[in-house]
Amino acid sequence: MDYVYIVPVGSMKGDFWIDPLAHAIMRTFGLKTRYRLFDIDLSRAYDARRRQYDSAEILRQLIAALPPDGCRVLGVAEVDLFIPILTFVFGEAQLNGAGSVASLHRLHNEFYGLPADKHLMLERLLKEAVHELGHTFGLIHCYEPRCVLKSSTYVEDIDQKSVEFCDACMGKIRANVAACRRQGKAEAVKTNRGNAVKSYDVPPIV
Amino acid sequence: MKPEDTAILIVDDEVSVRESLRKWFQLDGYRVDTAEDAVEALKKLQEQSWDIIFLDIKMPGMDGLELQRRIKQIDKDVVTIMITAFASVDTSIQALKEGAFDYIVKPIDPDDMSHLIRNAIDHRRLLSENLRLRRQIEEISSPDKIIGESQALKQVMQRVSAVAETDSTVMIRGESGTGKELVARAIHSSSNRRYFPIVTINCGAYAEGLLESELFGHEKGAFTGALYQRRGRLEMADKGTVFLDEIGNIGEKMQMDLLRVIETRQFTRLGGDKMINVDFRIICATNKDLEKAVREGSFREDLYYRLNVFSIVLPPLRDRASDIPLIAQHFMLKFAQSMNKNVTEFSPNALEMLTKYEWPGNVRELRNVVERAMVTAKGRRIEADELSFPFSSSSSDFFGDDSLEDVEKKHIRNILDRTNGNVAQAAQILKISRLTLYNKIEKFQLKKKES
Numbered sequence: 001m002d003y004v005y006i007v008p009v010g011s012m013k014g015d016f017w018i019d020p021l022a023h024a025i026m027r028t029f030g031l032k033t034r035y036r037l038f039d040i041d042l043s044r045a046y047d048a049r050r051r052q053y054d055s056a057e058i059l060r061q062l063i064a065a066l067p068p069d070g071c072r073v074l075g076v077a078e079v080d081l082f083i084p085i086l087t088f089v090f091g092e093a094q095l096n097g098a099g100s101v102a103s104l105h106r107l108h109n110e111f112y113g114l115p116a117d118k119h120l121m122l123e124r125l126l127k128e129a130v131h132e133l134g135h136t137f138g139l140i141h142c143y144e145p146r147c148v149l150k151s152s153t154y155v156e157d158i159d160q161k162s163v164e165f166c167d168a169c170m171g172k173i174r175a176n177v178a179a180c181r182r183q184g185k186a187e188a189v190k191t192n193r194g195n196a197v198k199s200y201d202v203p204p205i206v
Numbered sequence: 207m208k209p210e211d212t213a214i215l216i217v218d219d220e221v222s223v224r225e226s227l228r229k230w231f232q233l234d235g236y237r238v239d240t241a242e243d244a245v246e247a248l249k250k251l252q253e254q255s256w257d258i259i260f261l262d263i264k265m266p267g268m269d270g271l272e273l274q275r276r277i278k279q280i281d282k283d284v285v286t287i288m289i290t291a292f293a294s295v296d297t298s299i300q301a302l303k304e305g306a307f308d309y310i311v312k313p314i315d316p317d318d319m320s321h322l323i324r325n326a327i328d329h330r331r332l333l334s335e336n337l338r339l340r341r342q343i344e345e346i347s348s349p350d351k352i353i354g355e356s357q358a359l360k361q362v363m364q365r366v367s368a369v370a371e372t373d374s375t376v377m378i379r380g381e382s383g384t385g386k387e388l389v390a391r392a393i394h395s396s397s398n399r400r401y402f403p404i405v406t407i408n409c410g411a412y413a414e415g416l417l418e419s420e421l422f423g424h425e426k427g428a429f430t431g432a433l434y435q436r437r438g439r440l441e442m443a444d445k446g447t448v449f450l451d452e453i454g455n456i457g458e459k460m461q462m463d464l465l466r467v468i469e470t471r472q473f474t475r476l477g478g479d480k481m482i483n484v485d486f487r488i489i490c491a492t493n494k495d496l497e498k499a500v501r502e503g504s505f506r507e508d509l510y511y512r513l514n515v516f517s518i519v520l521p522p523l524r525d526r527a528s529d530i531p532l533i534a535q536h537f538m539l540k541f542a543q544s545m546n547k548n549v550t551e552f553s554p555n556a557l558e559m560l561t562k563y564e565w566p567g568n569v570r571e572l573r574n575v576v577e578r579a580m581v582t583a584k585g586r587r588i589e590a591d592e593l594s595f596p597f598s599s600s601s602s603d604f605f606g607d608d609s610l611e612d613v614e615k616k617h618i619r620n621i622l623d624r625t626n627g628n629v630a631q632a633a634q635i636l637k638i639s640r641l642t643l644y645n646k647i648e649k650f651q652l653k654k655k656e657s
Contacts, residue, residue, distance in 0.1 A: 050313075056222070056226070082313065083222075083229070084220070084222040084226045084313065085223050085289075085310075085313055086230070086313050086315070087313045087316070088316070089316070095229070095233065135233060140232070140233050141234050141235065151233070151320070153315075153316040153317035153319075153320050
């Protein structure tokens, strides 16, 4: 029940990011990770008119497939994600839930016509992943400029903040992770995933 | 304004739009709720108040435009933002004309959305802040009401209402601090001139030359330092009321000038030759014995008759002691608000002390005593020992560390002063024999006073 499942969504160009991501999750949340392939049907999330992928749909599939020993799932995608009201999102998470997803699509420098920078992209992914997982532990956006939970609407915003939580957010994360552990495996699985699966036709908090 | 203080309602028939917006705002910490149609939205509007409402323009049943009209009828300050697809931008413009704060075209750039919501919150905050400040200022700075139910005050108020509608000049007499300006304002605000200004001039506060320029204004270069043309107070009071406070303190030349203005309703600015016509009513006030001043020749008789058309005499506070608790209570609540203190009552002893005191400074002194007590008050109630009376003879004479002998000496000296040294009268007041008094005068060496 203590694992964070790291799940590649769709075909990925490389896997150099897996170890640093696992390391960052362990360091920040004190949680072990498992890297697994889930059976995700990306075509169901595809919006032909927008030529983008509905992150809510991807989240639903990730949560539904989370094994009993997983407390959280983090999907990592290459495709461009959206929610209906916005033109794009870097990632999505359930507030106080099990699921989160982040996309590399707009984290690549190449997307902005700039020379590739693998190191920078990795740093952005770590920030985005920690940010989304933070939401799954019940935290909302923070107004501290350096806190990883500060809302980012441009990739430059991501570059401005650090990969760390501010002290206040870190305190909450520790408490919530501990509470989550105490809650016990069976119950946590039931609560988190039960909700998500039940509200399949009506999207959960997208 | 913290995000959790902002309530956002999202009205859209499309569940994915509704929920994605809800999530977006929830993550920023706002209080968010959704409604799938106008009926549900209106129901939620009755249940609680909302700061910002997102409205889909095209909805089955009542559309966003119609819903916005109804929302604005319920709360005109609520910030509405329309949600639209490209096809209905025209309708969005119509919505803007009808009071929408902004509109968003689906899908919207996340950054634009952040700016939009920040601006909307700022707008809403300014609206409610403005409203709150206006109310606060009105409550704090609104002129004091005339308070009291005593017969003496009722008579004053009857005279006020009798003269208010006329355009007659009014002379208000009364001791300092009895509220002469309040009465002047009451007359003005019940008169036909109430929508025009009341201009107060404290005649005692200016040197002769200054009062002249204050009243009549001056042209540029009229005197050294007159760098600009300046309108006088009389001009500012056009169609309104001029309240001349402490009229007994003006000099001879000013009396003459004033008389001319009252008679002709015309004057020129200092250093100017253009005649200025003004229409004003005069209310004046004094605590001096003007009749005596007329007899002594220091106040012009003709001006006296011009001013003293209708006279209102304000009773001193000690003559309407039954009003003291009401007035004290009024000041207490007023200061409680401006000082942000939770003081709600006077103890019975404190009230008795207030009622028995002589109040040489009248209501102004009462206000001062209450304010001082409010500053030092510790509990919800003002106790007798928290009141202090700076001019109280009793407090200075009898509440010190004086010995009985000192007190006796002071009292005998006071009585002798009052009787101008007449021992027989003093002995009568003190209810002792003349011999005893002579002995005490000897003992306390008060002979000098006696002479």
